[in-house]
Amino acid sequence: MGADIVVCNSIVGLYARCGSLEHSRTLFDEMPEKDGVTYNTMISGYMAYGFINQAMELFHQVPNPVLSTWNAVIGGLVQNNSFHHVLDLFQAMQNAGFRPNSVTISCVLPAISSHSSLLTVKQIHSYAVRNGCDRNVYVATALIDAYGKTGFLDGARRVFDASGAGSTSVIIWTAIISACSIRGNSDSAVSIFRRMVGRGIEPDPVTFTAVLSACAHSGEVDEARRILNVSMPEFRVSPEAEQYACVVGALSRKGMLSEAVELIDRMPFPPNSKAWGALLNGAAVHRDVAIGEHAFERLLEIEAENSGNYIVMANLYSQAGKWKEAQMVRKKMEEVGVGKVAGCSWIEGNGRLQVFISSDMANEHSRQAFELIDELVGLMREEGYTFAAKEELDEECCCC
Missing domain, CATH: 1.25.40.10 (Tetratricopeptide repeat domain)
Structure with missing residues (x-):
């Protein structure tokens, strides 16, 4: 044989x-x-x-x-x-x-959305409609995800309403919840989650991560707790590190840092970098140096190569007037050999993607952009905004 x-x-x-x-x-x-x-x-x-x-x-x-x-x-x-x-x-x-068939389209759309090319997503959508595969659950799911990631939430909702609102497929409901979460629309994400459950569609771990992520973005603590402690046990889904990290994020954003630490301590497994990262960011927002230091130490053990953690901690020290400590963090970053990832922003226009990288003078409009930033900073100072240090402004500035 x-x-x-x-x-x-x-x-x-x-x-x-x-x-x-x-x-x-x-x-x-x-x-x-x-x-x-x-x-x-x-x-x-x-x-x-x-x-x-x-x-x-x-x-x-x-x-x-x-x-x-x-x-x-x-x-x-x-x-x-x-x-x-x-x-x-x-x-x-x-x-x-x-x-291209429905399989091709559902595979290609994530690549297009990664480049934030809304026009191309619309073109692929039009092709799917013309060829009768826009109602395919995998194509519809990919379209919802792509529209969400490119910032066109109305488009994601239209696709969902046309092909997913009556579907019993958990992946298409999860896709629209994720799209709302990405855009920071926690009310819609939670509302759609409730509609889904009300129709007898059982959420899976990915669904719970999506709706909890929405709660984390908006600091919806009560809803996050209810989902973690009531909804997940109801559907026999054991919380994983990803879901715990989302609840930590909700608590941290709301300024409930002590409760966030307690939740991390109660986790039945070692917390991941997302949980500690959420706590560090919350500490930075609410200027809690002690909790920030606690989270930063744990992050150094898990992901010492992540430049973002060093920058957040250095800025937290700067905000607290601890210039020596801030300098030590930056020095440690250099010793470890971690480089700051250049800030990058982009916008689609004139038929192509315009990319801008921090401190890059190669773009023909760089000088005008930097001049505009200086003007904006001047206006902010006139309005009473203050900056702890020039280094903080430089490291937080991602546009050019």
Whole structure:
């Protein structure tokens, strides 16, 4: 039976799913005959474990790739956050004469939303409508997610109302809750969550994370507690670190820092960086140096390479007038070899994405932008706003 292509494909897939990629590739190379399934299986196996280069090398060896092969590669790239390559491959697929189907569209949309290109999302949506696949649950879910991430919440709601409001699929309800959460609309997120539960649709852990994230963004402490202590046990979902971190975030944003520390201490497993990060940010907002130091020490143990933690702590010290301590944090950051990630903002206009990076003078409009910032800072000072130190302004400023 060794030469039977169906049997060989199954074994190649078995090895790949078990993570034995060497065995999978050995059998793949020895097969006297290969079809589209063979290549798709091997490519997906590489992509599942992050071996993008090997997967792409294999893809370029496919004699006559079919649509499913293109979809496997595009889906794998999205899975590995290689969004730039996705758009290039999507264009190459169309140039090769293939028409995107619902699988292609649902895979490509996350890559487009990562670039905040609302116009392109609308174009993909229009294509989906013209080709009758906009009601596909996976396409609709991807569209809701993409519209939410590009800031067009009305678009996300329209897609949901057209194809998801009557659906029993938990993923499409979770998508619209997440879209509301991303835009900071906690009232809508909680309201949709309640509608979902009222229709007998059981939320999963991802749904709970989405609605709790909305509570964290707005400091909805009571609702966050109710969901954690009542709703999750009701649906037999055990809270995980992600959900606890959201509740810590809600408490911290509200200034209930002691309660946030108590919740972290009661967690049945070691708290992750998101929980400590939420506490540190809350301490910075409410200028609680002691709790900030406590959270910062824990974060150094978990993610010493995260530059954001150092900057928040240094600024907290600066706000408290502890210049020596602030300088020590910045010095430690240099000793560890952590560099501050340059602030970046972008806006879509004139048919393309305009990107601005902090302190970058390469853009032709940089000088005018910096002059405008100086004017704005001057106006803020006239209105009574003060800055603890020049360093704080420099590190907090992300635009140019």
